[in-house]
Amino acid sequence: MTALDVRSESRTEPGGESPPKRRRSIDRAKLRRKAPMWALTAGLLVFAAFWVYPFVWVVSASLKEQLEVFTAGLGLVPDKVIWENYQRAWVDASFSKYMLNTLIVTVMTVVLVVIRCAMAGYVLARYQFIGRKVVVGVLVATLFVPAGYTIIPVVEVTQRLGLLNSLTGMIIALAGGGHVAAVxxxxxxxxxxxxxLEEAAVIDGAGFLTIFFRVMMPLAGPVTATVVVLTFLATWNAFFLPLVFTFSRPDLRTLSVGMQAFVGENSVDWPGMAAAATLSLLPIVILFLVLQKYFFEGIAGAVKS
Structure with a gap:
């Protein structure tokens, strides 16, 4: 046997297939497995483009002239950038004041909702008492009650407390709802x-509040971030209840209610409204980008449990 025969035999696998051919077959198999993933990724990118486009269009419209908003159609690039739209929204339409009102109402509402819902969720999860299942059932049933059905008793109670035309009354009304999802x-x-963990804290002499605030709440960071994001979104975008609470006090309007300032009797300032909408979206986007990791961890942890 010659040296050439020995080299040829050494390059052939026991099954009769040479290494280059086997590598090519493996590569083709990998490509076939990856093909569905590429198609799925392409489909998701197309869906994401359709999902994001309206938000991008609003930002684009906030930089256009009134006539160009209608003549440009679906185009995103303005012929001339008009930054005055943001100045008109921030100063002339008093959106600086509305932004401050919205921040105060939203932050205080989030704090109250987190504390109240965390305590309720902790008691329902850890303590066994008569009527516990009934309480949980009633909470779940209230998920199907539209918010508009409760506006009359909420306004009536707030008026009797003398808090109807105030930010305090608005905060109590927004934070006093069921918030069943958070619970x-x-x-x-x-x-x-x-x-x-609780048993160890009890042995060390900790009471209910100490266990709750110093043991349980730090562990519930992800779900707290989730509740913060959900409550922030709901309160920031609330319209009906803030509208009722600011009928006689325009200076207490929130951003969603103040958006009506761009709607005139015979015309609508579309670029100004788009600029105001962009300004109102910025805090929500920033909050979600900061807390998105904890948001998904909280959802996954609650569902898994």
Whole structure:
């Protein structure tokens, strides 16, 4: 046997297929497996483009002239950038004041909702008492009650307390709702935490509030971030209740209610309204980008529990 025969035999696999041919078959198999993933990715990118386009169009419209908003159609690039639209929204339409009102109402509402719903979720997850299942059932049932049906008793109670035309009354009304989703999220998350942590704290002499604020709440960081984002979105975009609370006090309007300032009797300032909408979206986008990691962890942890 010659040296050439030995080299040819050494390059042939026991199954009769040479290494280059086997590598090519493996590569083709990998390509076939990756093809569906590429198609899925392309489909998701197209869907994302359709999803994001309206928001990009609003930003584009905020930089256009009134006539160009209608003549440009679906075009995104303005012929001339008009920054005065933002100045008109911020100064002339008093959106600086509306932004401050909205921040105060939203932050205070979020704080109250987080504390109240966390306590309710903790008690429902850890304590057994008579009527516990009934309470949970009633909470779940209230998910199907439209918010508009409760506006009359809410306004009536707030008026009797003398808080109707005030930011305090608006905060109490927004934070005093059921917020059932937040309670259920906390309930599911606390149920998955080992009881040994609480037992160790009790041995050390900790009471209910100490265990709750110093043991349980730090562990519930992801679900708290989720509740913060959801409550922030709902309060920031609330329209009906703030509208009722600011009928006689225009200076207390929030951003969603103040948007009506661009609607005149015979015309609508579309570029100014688009600029105002862009300004109102910025805090929400920033908050979500900061808390998105904890938001998804909180959802996954609550569902898993």
């Amino acid at each position: 259920l999220l906390y309930m599911g998350y606390f149920r998955g935490i080992p009881r040994e």
